[in-house]
Amino acid sequence: MQNPITRRRFLGQVNCAAISALPILSTLLNLKLVGNVAAAPTPNDYKALVCVFLSGGADTFNFLVPRGTTEYAEYAKVRGGIALPQANLLPITPTGLSGISLGLHPGLTGVQSLFNAGKAAFITNVGTLVEPVTKDDYDNSLKRLPRNLYSHEDQIEQWHTSTPDIRSAKGWAGRAADLLQSTNSNNKVSMNISLAGSNIWQNGENTLEYSISTDGAVGLDGYDATNTDLGSLTGLRTKAVDSQLGFNCQHLLSQAFTTKKAEAIDAYKFFNEATSIELPANVTFPDTYLGSQLRMIARTIASHGALGHNRQTFFVERGGWDTHDGVIAAHAEMVPEIDAAIKAFYDCLAALGLQDSVTLFTASDFGRTLTTDNDGADHAWGGNQFVVGGAVNGNRIYGNYPSLYAGNPLDVDRGRLIPQIAVDTFFAEMALWFGVPKTDLHLVLPNIGNFYDIASSSKPLGFLP
Amino acid sequence: MKTAHFLQSAFVGLFVLMFSLARAETVTLVLIDGDIRQGWSSNGVVAFHRQTTDVPLTVNFTLGGNAITGTDYTVANTATITIPAGDREAWLEFVPSGATMSRAVKSITVTLAESADYELSKLKSERRASLLLTNPSTKPCAKSAIRFLNQAAFGSHANFTNVNEVMRKGFEQWIADQFKRPVGLQQPYLGALDKRPKDGVSSEMKMLSWWRQAMSTAANADPLRQRVGFALSEIMVISDHVDDLENNPVGMLNYYDVLLKNAFGNFRTLLYEVATHPCMGIYLNHLGNEKGDPDAGTFADENFAREIMQLFSIGLWQLNDDGTLKLDGSNKPIPNYGNTEIEGMAKVMTGFGFGGPKANDFYDAPENFTAPMRMWDEFHDVSEKHMLNGLTLPARTASDPDTGTAGMADFNAVIDMLFNHPSCPPFISKQLIQKLVTSNPSPTYVGRVTAIFKNNGSGVRGDLAAVVRAILMDPEARDMQVAAQTTSGKMKEPYLRTVNLARAFNARAANGRFDLGRNLEEVHFQQPLSSPTVFNFFKPGYSPSGPVNDAGMVAPEFQILNAVTATSVPNFYYFAIENGLNRYYVDHEKEVVKLHFEKETALAHDVPALLRRLDLLLTGGTLPNEQHQLIRETVQAMSNTNRGWRSERVRMAVYLISTSPEFGILR
Structure with missing residues (x-):
């Protein structure tokens, strides 16, 4: 057995000893991958994806709502007590939309202005699918369906994995990062950054999310890697903690426990130094949880050069959308909150000149039933999501806005709509923009072939260049 | 000899020479663990310690005492041991043979012997160490009792009373006694506070009661029931992250008491009482859930229907008795139910309103959060329902006057069906x-x-x-x-690890209360009754990427160990060890829940003894030798003259052990 070792010796050993037991494995793995492409020219086409996950299953047929007389009547009838008043809907005039008039939830004023300016778009009736399904297929079990439709846990997982046919702990941003992280000049911290802790979406074979708080990375108190004065308590403690982290744990849980801490310490210093910048003073983020999260993301995006990231993904979460009851009141509070935070985020990116490099999208467990159980609605399937960014071909609705009347051809029961756009198609558009080669798309989105022909010259949906 | 090499060697040689001329180095003997139990796999250990590391050093010693080498114990060296170059220590381990000895207790002594290569420490306590070897017993030793209390309770306590109790009674008898103890209810304490004229109770005051029970050292305390009740609260989840529950702490503790009362009762009663509790009704929406009206296009809510099956009783998939998935002919897992069955279950879960003596109206009954919900046939779907496991519930006639009899007949039938479902025993077990x-x-x-x-x-x-x-x-x-296997055990839940720490150092405030409020939630990503979703803080199948996942294992608690909590929890300990468990400023000093280190401070001058106590108290004596050496050397390097040096030494030692994997992982 070895005596306590110093930081220097610990780092020295990593290079020559069996690395499996040592804390900075992921960093090493990343360095190895970077090494493979070190000779390649450094690309300089920074891009970021931001996922705003509205957990609980947002009732998004109250986000994007029929506004014309006929279609509004259909909407009002099926939604009953949870229909928004027609007069309150924010008008939009999407390019290329005919035969129907749509409006937005009155809380989406920021999204409305971005939409009108061509910087935001909606994807309508999008949801999890294994393969295209009709009502007849559904009723007679003729096609494969996503596992455990209408279950929170499973549907959240499937939005993260995009593989609704199999359980997996790997998500499509993780798989995309596996392919693309070599384009970063370093990966001292993962290019997949989460403000909502562990999540599947950003977890790949060689990629783990890096969790930060709204104040940035969390460091270890009473520890200072630059303090080597063993006459000071901090110096002594720092040396002891470093030695502890260098001990070779055979026990797998102890090893994982130590690894997590060592990675956190190593990454903290680097991350906070790299992101210690001020954001443009003329943009104010609202003082809400999502506002603080997006503010920290803006800081991280602005610091992508110092972090050595040419690609980044961000995951944030805003819960509270499981509106079995009180949907009108809940949305009146929460929709303006997310709207204001997202608008401030876009404005901040614009002030930084990075708005064309960042695409934000919303996602949620599922849509909700069009029918109501009094003042809420139940778990359903297809829903509406929106995308925001300078690169977005906006002021458009992607997909055909569905009929909402009870018993329509997409309604499997209670106003649960069969999605006409698979999450795979939605994600493929962003994965291609993000830099995943068409020929590798199936590595990121294994079922994409069921929805999109990569030989096709057209985009999966067309909302990104 | 090439010049460069020569110069280098000469340089090193000169150093060694200068050092030897100055004085021979001192060797000390350190007792790491002197408590050996026959039949318990924990070795006695002494360390031979020196200051330099340049060359190997062979140390002479003698073994004495009445324990017999080779019979009562085995040891690798009996007269000399070599500290390798590069190391400051060599460790000698005494392995108990497991045999019953001729006397109940025997001793081993190790005494340093002279050599020309080193000097002996001037202190007798650093030249000689005594270890005790005790006979096998049906009763557990202290280390074994502490390990047990980390599984079956919230850990040992500074005063060792519960450790001694387990050692005295043995596991079986201790468990049997726990079954007989009165239930340590949570709600009454909060209810008593509620009667005070001040501001009533707020949501975070739930934790006053929770901590009071978790910290209890009373003679009739019920730690096993509290521990199992907490486990049940992570399976049958309700959470104050829903406004209506946030505003009803008394009701939430009443729910927690349902879990405690039934923790040693029957699972069917537990499931029944959970399903009819108004807090569950609020949390998963079956309180006030009306039967669907096809004409109006309304339907029964499915939220509770889904979760009572998926999370509280049988799970999504058919299970074998050993907990593995049942597979169909093409090796696919078999679902326990589909959407038809969920819809059927949702119909069963219609008609519940608030209960209690004044519940005379489905819509407008007083909001009673401590009485079981009442069934109303008028709002219950009495039509025929197709359930799982072959159960069909017949169409029923609504009672008149409305006694809820038809609805409860449906409800009881599905509780029976879930309870008797083949997946239920392995899923819960x-x-x-x-x-x-x-x-x-x-x-x-x-x-x-x-x-x-x-x-x-x-x-x-x-x-x-x-x-x-x-x-x-x-x-x-x-x-x-x-x-001992590398795949054993679990990570201690972060919140419970903090309770462990609090108990180990007899945390208490001058006013006797645990005013810890909500401040601990963000540190741990965890707090009782505050799960972010019905899926608990972590899921039973979570597997972190890396060696754990590669080995095909799961480690559920790792779902809340991330780059934030990997440092926020140690940071909290750093703070708490010095200041107390309240994270933020409190109004009065008497509210500060301080950790008490009196026994440790008394050992600050004798660092090996300090570490032996902390190792036993915090890790059940599982700290590896290199951790012992590291922490001992670190603490010994600290002042023993500064003002407050004793406290500083203790804090350093406690911090380094409480943030070690041996404290974090329960094996």
Whole structure:
């Protein structure tokens, strides 16, 4: 057995000893991958994806709502007590939309202005699918369906994995990062950054999310890697903690426990130094949880050069959308909150000149039933999501806005709509923009072939260049 | 000899020479662990310590005492031991033979002997060490008792009373006694506060009661019930992250008391009382859930219908008795139910309104959060329903006057069906094992507990006391050979690890209250009754990427160990060790819940003794030798003259042990 070792010796050993037991494995793995492409020219086409996950299953047929007389009547009838008043809907005039008039939830004023300016778009009736399904297929079990439709846990997982046919702990941003992280000049911290802790979406074979708080990375108190004065308590403690982290744990849980801490310490210093910048003073983020999260993301995006990231993904979460009851009141509070935070985020990116490099999208467990159980609605399937960014071909609705009347051809029961756009198609558009080669798309989105022909010259949906 | 090499060698040689001329180095003997029990796999250890590391050093010693080498114990060296170049220490381990000795207690002494190569420490205590070897016993030793209390309770306590109790009674008797203890209810304490004229109770005051029970050292305390109740609260989840529950702390503790009362009762009663509790009704929306009206296009809410099956009783998939998935002919798992069955279950879960003596109206009954919900046939779907497991509920006639009889007949039928479902015993048994003992129980372990769930030996199904006993007394829970495997055990839940720390140092405030409020939630990503979703803080199948996942294991608690909590928890300990467990400024000094280090401070001058105490108290004597050396050297390097040096030494030692993997992982 070895005596306590110093930081220097610990780092020295990593290079020559069996690395499996040592804390900075992921960093090493990343360095190895970077090494493979070190000779390649450094690309300089920074891009970021931001996922705003509205957990609980947002009732998004109250986000994007029929506004014309006929279609509004259909909407009002099926939604009953949870229909928004027609007069309150924010008008939009999407390019290329005919035969129907749509409006937005009155809380989406920021999204409305971005939409009108061509910087935001909606994807309508999008949801999890294994393969295209009709009502007849559904009723007679003729096609494969996503596992455990209408279950929170499973549907959240499937939005993260995009593989609704199999359980997996790997998500499509993780798989995309596996392919693309070599384009970063370093990966001292993962290019997949989460403000909502562990999540599947950003977890790949060689990629783990890096969790930060709204104040940035969390460091270890009473520890200072630059303090080597063993006459000071901090110096002594720092040396002891470093030695502890260098001990070779055979026990797998102890090893994982130590690894997590060592990675956190190593990454903290680097991350906070790299992101210690001020954001443009003329943009104010609202003082809400999502506002603080997006503010920290803006800081991280602005610091992508110092972090050595040419690609980044961000995951944030805003819960509270499981509106079995009180949907009108809940949305009146929460929709303006997310709207204001997202608008401030876009404005901040614009002030930084990075708005064309960042695409934000919303996602949620599922849509909700069009029918109501009094003042809420139940778990359903297809829903509406929106995308925001300078690169977005906006002021458009992607997909055909569905009929909402009870018993329509997409309604499997209670106003649960069969999605006409698979999450795979939605994600493929962003994965291609993000830099995943068409020929590798199936590595990121294994079922994409069921929805999109990569030989096709057209985009999966067309909302990104 | 090439010049450069020569110069280098000469340089090193000169150093060594200068050092030797100055004086020979001093060797000391350090007792790391002198408490050896025959039959318990923990060795006695002494360290031979020096200051330099340049060349190997052979140290002479003699062994004495009345224990017989080779018979009572084995040891690798009996007269000399070499400290290798590069190291400051060599460790000599005394391995108990497991045999019954001629006397109940025997001793081993190790005495340093002279050599020309070193000087002996001037202190007798650093030249000689005594270890005690005790006979095998049916009663546990202290280390074994502490390990047990980390599984079956909230850990040992500074005063060792519960450790001594386990040692005196043995595991079986201790468990049997716990079953007889009065229930340490949570709600009454909060209810008493509620009567005070001040501001009533607020949501965070739930934790006053929770901590009071978790910290209890009362003679009739019920730590096993509290521990199992907490585990149940992570399976049958309600959370104050819903406004209506946030505003009803008394009701939430009443729900927690339902879990505590039934922790050693029958699972069917537990499921029934959970399903009819108004807080569950609020949390998963079956309170006020009306039957659907096809004409109006309304439908019964499915939220509770789904979760009572998926999370509280049988799970999504058909299970074998050993907890593994049942597979169909093409090796695919078989779902327990589909959407038809969920819709049927949702219809069953219609008609519940607030209960209690004044519940005379479905819509407008007073909001009673402590009485079971009342069923109203008028709002219950009495039509025929197709359930799972072949159960069809017949169309029923609504009672008049409305006594809810038809609705409760449906409800009782589905509770029976879920309770008797083949997936229920393994589904619940495995999760309880994971919460108490190990993240990765073998299928045979799950199978043994499932068998007890199905039949407690007297023909009773669902006897949770028998299940808890079976979990804790299983060979896989008790056998140290299993614990020694690299795949054993679980990560202690972060919140419970903090309770461990608090108990180890007798945390208390001058006013006797645990005013810890909500401040601990963001540190730990965890707090009782505050799960972010109905899926608990972490899921039973979570597997972190890396060696754990590669080995095909799960480690549920790792779901809340990330780059934030990997440092926020140590930072909290850093703060708490010095300032107390309240994270933020409190109005009055008497509210500060301080950790008490009186016994440790008294040992600050004798660092090996300090570490032996902390090692036993915090890790059950499992700290590896290199951790001992590291922490000892670190603490010994600290002042012994500064003002407050004793406290500083203790804080450093406690911090380094409480943030070690040996404290974080329960094996």
